[in-house]
Amino acid sequence: MQKYFLVISFVVLLSAGVAYADNTIMITKSFYMDKVIFDGKWSFLTEWKKSSQDTLSYDDGTEIELRTAHQNNFIYVFVDVVSQTEFNKHGDNAIVCFDIKDAKPLTSNNDDYCFLVSLDSKTPFVLQGGSKLGFNGGFKKIENPEGFIGIASLSDENDRYSKIPHPGYEFRIPTDLVGRSDIYGFYLGVYDAQRTDAVI
Numbered sequence: 001m002q003k004y005f006l007v008i009s010f011v012v013l014l015s016a017g018v019a020y021a022d023n024t025i026m027i028t029k030s031f032y033m034d035k036v037i038f039d040g041k042w043s044f045l046t047e048w049k050k051s052s053q054d055t056l057s058y059d060d061g062t063e064i065e066l067r068t069a070h071q072n073n074f075i076y077v078f079v080d081v082v083s084q085t086e087f088n089k090h091g092d093n094a095i096v097c098f099d100i101k102d103a104k105p106l107t108s109n110n111d112d113y114c115f116l117v118s119l120d121s122k123t124p125f126v127l128q129g130g131s132k133l134g135f136n137g138g139f140k141k142i143e144n145p146e147g148f149i150g151i152a153s154l155s156d157e158n159d160r161y162s163k164i165p166h167p168g169y170e171f172r173i174p175t176d177l178v179g180r181s182d183i184y185g186f187y188l189g190v191y192d193a194q195r196t197d198a199v200i
Contacts, residue, residue, distance in 0.1 A: 033050075051067040084167055090118050096186070110129055
């Protein structure tokens with residue numbers, strides 16, 4: 001079982017000002033995200049082009065292209081797992097979490113939210129922190145908020161990074177739930193069910 005995690009501060013660029021800090025990614029305000037076709041992949045060559053790009057590389061050769069953007073009442077996230085060429089439908093998954101106040105608590109708070117979808121699934125779910133049950137990491141499943149989308153599938157010839165099929169995960173996350181902020185704590189986890197050699 002192989003897991004890849006990225007814990008970063010999430011900086012939203014809502015103006016011309018730019019913030020610089022270690023372990024940050026930038027998210028641009030975009031006017032093109034309403035053109036995204038939610039199918040878990042690049043649907044056309046320019047679909048996610050007007051979004052921020054961060055390349056996440058690991059020592060074992062794993063590469064993930066993370067695209068992020070903000071438009072109107074939604075944050076858009078695309079996780080393109082370029083190097084994963086073996087996959088397990090419904091077994092592989094990706095999760096993105098927001099620490100609303102970037103408080104970095106030791107245990108989850110009720111203003112922490114996670115969004116998860118499995119490969120080849122159109123049924124995502126949302127977790128909220130603050131649960132008193134320890135066995136579930138302090139998170140409980142809640143009803144999906146209006147407007148939330150999470151979907152995953154395999155890439156095709158339109159992918160900008162590789163023509164070899166690999167998993168992709170698309171999310172549209174309502175700011176009505178996670179709030180509007182210049183800085184979020186952000187967590188990304190990708191689970192590859194085919195890998196059994198290590199856990200990162």
